[in-house]
Amino acid sequence: LTELAAGVIKARLASSVPSRGQVASSAQWMLLARELQKRRGHLPIRALFARIPEVIPVLAPCLMMSPLSIAQYLPARHGVFDVVVFDEASQLPVWDAIGAIARGSQVIVAGDPKQLPPTNFFERADTESADPEEVEDLESVLDECLAARLPEKRLIWHYRSRDEGLIAFSNQRYYDGSLITFPSPVSGERAVRYVNVPGTYDRGGARTNISEARAVVADVVRRLTADGSAPSIGIVTFNAEQARLIENLLDKERQTSPEVEARFGASEDGPVFVKNLETVQGDERDVILFSIGYGPDANGRVYRNFGPLNLGGGARRLNVAITRARRELVVFGTLRADD
Numbered sequence: 001l002t003e004l005a006a007g008v009i010k011a012r013l014a015s016s017v018p019s020r021g022q023v024a025s026s027a028q029w030m031l032l033a034r035e036l037q038k039r040r041g042h043l044p045i046r047a048l049f050a051r052i053p054e055v056i057p058v059l060a061p062c063l064m065m066s067p068l069s070i071a072q073y074l075p076a077r078h079g080v081f082d083v084v085v086f087d088e089a090s091q092l093p094v095w096d097a098i099g100a101i102a103r104g105s106q107v108i109v110a111g112d113p114k115q116l117p118p119t120n121f122f123e124r125a126d127t128e129s130a131d132p133e134e135v136e137d138l139e140s141v142l143d144e145c146l147a148a149r150l151p152e153k154r155l156i157w158h159y160r161s162r163d164e165g166l167i168a169f170s171n172q173r174y175y176d177g178s179l180i181t182f183p184s185p186v187s188g189e190r191a192v193r194y195v196n197v198p199g200t201y202d203r204g205g206a207r208t209n210i211s212e213a214r215a216v217v218a219d220v221v222r223r224l225t226a227d228g229s230a231p232s233i234g235i236v237t238f239n240a241e242q243a244r245l246i247e248n249l250l251d252k253e254r255q256t257s258p259e260v261e262a263r264f265g266a267s268e269d270g271p272v273f274v275k276n277l278e279t280v281q282g283d284e285r286d287v288i289l290f291s292i293g294y295g296p297d298a299n300g301r302v303y304r305n306f307g308p309l310n311l312g313g314g315a316r317r318l319n320v321a322i323t324r325a326r327r328e329l330v331v332f333g334t335l336r337a338d339d
Contacts, residue, residue, distance in 0.1 A: 016058050028052040050075040067096040070103065079105055086110060088282055089142040093118040097141035109150075111142040114174045115320050116281045117313055156180050160284060162327045163191035174319050192329045195219075199334045201295040203303065207241040209293045212332050216289050217249040219330065220272060223287065224263045231328075232269035234285035236277065236321050239307050242293040243276045250274070277308055277317045280324060288325035295334030302339045 018029060032052055035042055042048075049056060053075075056063075063081075065073070074080055076099070084104030086092060089111030101107050118140050146152075156178055161167040163184040171179045184191070199211025216235060224230045237243040250272065254261040265271035269285055296302045304310075308317055322329060 013061070016061075018058070026054075028055045045073045046075070049073060053080075067092070067100055071099050074103060076102070078102060082106065083108060086141060089145075090115050090140050091118055091281060092141050094139055094141050094144055101141075109142055109145045111140070113142060113146060114170075115316055116278070117143070117316065119278065119313075154178075158182075160323070160326055161191075165191040166325050166327075166329055167323060170319050170323050174315075191325075191327065192331075194331045194333065196336060197332055197334055199295065200298050201293060201334065203297045206245070207239060207293075208245045209242060209291070209295060209334060210245065212291050212293060212295075212334060213242065213245045213249055215332050216246055216291050217253060219289055219332075220250065221253055221257070221260055224272075225257075225259050230263050231286035233272045233287045233289065234280070234283060234324055235272065235274040235289045235291065236280050236324060237274070237291045238277060238293050238309065240276045240278075242291055243274050246291065247274045277321055281320045284324050284326055286325070286327045288329050290321060290329065290331045292331065292333035292335060296339065302335070 018026070022029070028051070032048075032055055035048060043051070080103040082104070083106045084100050085108045086097060086100070087110050089097075089109045090113060091111075158167055158171070158179045158181045161181065164181045165184070167179065167181055171177055171181065195215065197209075197211050197215045199209055201207075201209045220233055220235070223233060235243070235246055237246065254264055273283060273285070275283065294303075294306050306314075308314060
């Protein structure tokens with residue numbers, strides 16, 4: 001069905017391209033033809049787009065652009081687009097969206113208010129000790145649209161998770177049980193598991209948990225070298241330091257094991273990714289390995305400081321982290337229930 005729809009779209013686009021005779025009689029098409037023949041001295045893209053406003057919708061009726069690209073390349077006037085669509089709008093600050101909104105006659109804002117908001121997280125050098133006033137969530141264009149009570153359409157069908165257990169917690173805690181999910185076959189394997197790893201968190205130093213990192217990498221190697229096709233794998237961490245440590249350990253495995261290197265990027269989804277909470281929204285993989293990192297220090301003391309989770313919007317960050325898996329979620333941690 002998807003391939004059929006793609007074929008129909010291609011046919012419609014091809015039918016709208018003018019003939020040679022029509023091109024010769026249009027100043028805008030002739031301008032584009034001349035620019036294509038040039039080897040140097042081309043018009044800047046913004047200037048070219050401004051001079052061929054009737055040509056662009058014919059050749060490319062749908063443009064996928066970032067807010068920055070829109071500001072750089074498109075003329076600042078109303079009605080450039082019939083419809084402007086924002087995806088992952090919960091992560092888009094209002095000021096980044098204004099330019100795109102102004103260029104459209106209609107706007108559709110798609111996003112999840114229960115997931116990551118825009119943040120100044122990366123502007124802070126020391127996120128773990130920062131106060132909420134220093135590392136803060138920012139207002140998104142989605143928040144503003146909800147506050148303005150614009151017409152809403154709620155999407156309630158959940159397709160990603162192959163096992164209901166992967167979305168069950170978020171469905172109850174975040175969405176009041178409103179998501180419609182599909183029953184999964186009964187099997188002896190659990191889609192969500194916790195692996196307790198004895199170890200410590202280097203709170204005052206590297207801010208990493210080496211035992212957890214090694215356990216995660218060992219699990220990745222096991223999956224990549226097992227018989228059969230390897231699943232796509234994503235690794236999520238609470239902080240950037242733990243992510244970098246895991247990346248370094250993975251690089252060492254790839255250098256010493258040709259089998260791991262050969263299968264590292266074999267998945268159709270792409271290679272194994274390693275990301276922290278702030279950068280993982282929008283990604284999904286068959287298997288997600290979640291490294292908590294935080295735990296008892298060398299003296300056995302557990303601090304109730306969990307980096308970005310302690311900040312406002314921490315629950316939304318957790319929701320993102322635990323909903324990236326299609327088939328299996330494995331949580332690695334040195335914490336126990338009695339900690």
